[in-house]
Amino acid sequence: MTIRVFVYGTLTDPARVHDVLALDATNRSSDDVFDGPAVLEGLHRIDGKYPTLVPGGHVEGRLLAVHDQDLERLDQYEGVESSLYTRVSIPATGLEGPVDVYVGDPDRLGVTADYEWPAGDSFADRVQTACEHEEIYVRHPE
Numbered sequence: 001m002t003i004r005v006f007v008y009g010t011l012t013d014p015a016r017v018h019d020v021l022a023l024d025a026t027n028r029s030s031d032d033v034f035d036g037p038a039v040l041e042g043l044h045r046i047d048g049k050y051p052t053l054v055p056g057g058h059v060e061g062r063l064l065a066v067h068d069q070d071l072e073r074l075d076q077y078e079g080v081e082s083s084l085y086t087r088v089s090i091p092a093t094g095l096e097g098p099v100d101v102y103v104g105d106p107d108r109l110g111v112t113a114d115y116e117w118p119a120g121d122s123f124a125d126r127v128q129t130a131c132e133h134e135e136i137y138v139r140h141p142e
Contacts, residue, residue: 003071004092006040006101006138008061009051011074020077021070033070035063040090040101042136048109052085053101055116055130060141063099071100078102084109086124088131092138099138103127 010016014030023029037060044057053059066074078085084105089098105123106115118133120126130136 001068002065003067004035004095004097004099005064005066005071005074006038006061006090006099007064008040008045008053008059008101011064011077012062017064021066021073033064033066035065037061037141038063038092038099038138039141040136040138042134043101043103046106046111046113046115048104048106048111050104050109052104052106052109052111054106054111054113055134063138074102078104083123086127088124088127090131090136090138094140095138101138 014034017033018030021033023033039058039060041058043053043055043059045051045059046054075081075087080087085102087100087102089100092099117126118129120129
């Protein structure tokens with residue numbers, strides 16, 4: 001099964017994707033994984049130690065088309081287990097099914113700019129609440 005992931009930071013670099021997904025071992029190239037440009041509406045990029053997203057605006061990025069085992073590698077790369085980033089699924093226009101996106105905890109990434117997430121028990125809960133109640137979606141650029 002193919003899963004689409006919206007990327008907006010270090011994973012827009014084909015060489016980084018090649019290394020993270022160990023593409024040599026699967027006889028694939030980054031060309032096989034990159035699935036074109038996209039725009040994420042409702043969140044925008046902000047930089048700390050690593051890039052992350054906060055509510056409002058939009059951000060341009062790229063789509064990856066990956067498999068389940070690739071998603072495990074991406075989760076490890078993004079620090080999902082340690083809650084550095086959380087992965088959420090959001091709707092997409094013009095694509096079949098939702099798109100996953102990684103959102104980093106701005107507090108843990110040293111972001112100094114103002115931002116506001118909804119209340120919640122954990123950062124992952126706060127992101128999920130925003131994605132459920134705000135107009136956040138991925139679209140192909142015009």
